[in-house]
Amino acid sequence: MIEISLCMIVRNEENVLGRCLQCAQSFADEIIVVDTGSTDGTKALAENFTKKVFDFPWTDDFAAARNYSFSKATRDYIMWLDADDVVRPEDQEKILQLKKDLDPSVDVVMMKYLAGFDELGNPTFVYDRERLLRRAAQPVWEGAIHEVITPFGNILKTDIAVCHKKIKPGDPDRNLRIFEKMIKDGKTLSPREKFYYGRELMYHGRYDEAGHIFRDFLEEGQGWIENKIEACLNLAYCLDALGKKDSALQSLFSSFHYAAPRAEICCEIGRIFLSREQYSLAIFWYEQALRCRPEENQGFLKQDCYRFIPYMQLCVCYDRMGDTARAKEYNEKAGALKPQHPAYLYNVRYFSSR
Known part of the structure; x- marks a missing residue:
């Protein structure tokens, strides 16, 4: 049976940290909390769960802080969580079983990260993360922002899930500020950093700048294929926001160079044609x-794109074409998936009024 060191980096997380550590107590044999400069009660709260609370001066580098936390681990495997993560009881049980069954030759255990939820608590954005790592393999974090440990060696994929449950928004400018400081200091961004820098620019409405970054990233031909597909989608968002719908469509179609059409891409193509009132194409x-079906190794999965969103948008298309029967049929299909969803219920009232 293996033992787990849970390693966390935190800052001003008193509103969520207790919730996370309460979950972790069930499976972690050692809890290490590294504080990067809290001014609230985070450290005192952490000390209620563990004596291994350390300070690390914040240097605008998440990888550096995480590597410091890993350096304090003493058990067979290291697991990481963010303060606003939650491990549901059923997943706690799966981790306990994994501790009994895991082949000690496994280097990396991948777990599902449920990073987005709808109004009813259903996961809408899911991807795999390197969550449990063999300490003797000396795993190292890379990247000041959106830090990562590239999976290596003997990898085990599981259906164990960690839920990212924010209570309040963080600093929306932090990541962009760090990226721009890196550039000002003369650092050359890696392909992965360039992709995420473009995304931060997009989030801040700097669509023209973001578009240039995404194009550079794609033209260089480096980086993870999942980031390339996402870059095509994000570039399309930027071009559409700039009123360049034809170019946005070209960007979406270019994603087919990297993989078969995915529902996320198809939904965005459909949305553009719908906005043009080209209903048959939509x-x-x-x-x-x-x-579409999710690919086995697909990185980022927006689950609603595979059934719920197409059903809702087909309802809209057929309604606008005057085919009320088919519009109602697709709304009912959407309702079978999410019977309490506000959009479905609105459509029910809309069709009843007609």
């Missing part, structure tokens, strides 16, 4: 989204 792409 229907074609939303139907294509329904035919």
Whole structure:
């Protein structure tokens, strides 16, 4: 049976840290909390769960802080969580079973990260993360922002999930501020950093700048294929925001160089044609989204794109084409998935009024 060191970096997280550590107590044999400069009661709260609370001066480098936390681990495997993560009881049980069954030759255990939820608590954004790492393999974090340990060696994929449950928004400018400081200091961004820098620019409405970054990233031909597909999608968002819908469509179609059409891409193509009132073309792409299935090694999965969103948008398309029967049919299909969703309920009232 293996033992787990849980390693965390925190700062001003008194509103969520207790919730996270309460979950972790069930499976962590050692809890290490590294504080990067809290001014609230975070450290005192952490000390209620562990004596291993350390200080690390913040240097605008998440990888440096995480590597310091890993350096304090003493058990067989290291697990990391963010303060606003939650491990549900059923997943706690799966981790306990994993501790009994895990082959000690496994270097990396991948777990699901449920990073987005709808109004009813259903996961909408899911991807795999390197969550449990063999300490003797000396795993190292890389990247000041959106830090990562590239999976290595003997990798085990599991259906164990960690839920990212924010209570309040963080500093929306932090990541962009760090990236721009890195550039000002003369650092050359890695392909992965360039992708995330473009995304931060996009989030801040700097669409033209973001578009240039995404193009550079794609033209260089480096980086993870999942980031390339996402860059095509994000570039399309930027071009659409700049009123360049034809170019946005070209960016979406260019994603097919990297993988078969995915529902996320098909839904965005459908949305653009819907905005142009080209309903037949929109229907074609939303139907294509329904035919898509997530790939086994797909990085980022927006689950609603595979059924719920196409059903809702097909309802809209057919309603605008005057085919009320088919519009109602697709709304009912959406309702079967999410019977309490506000959009479905609105449509029910809309069709009843007609």
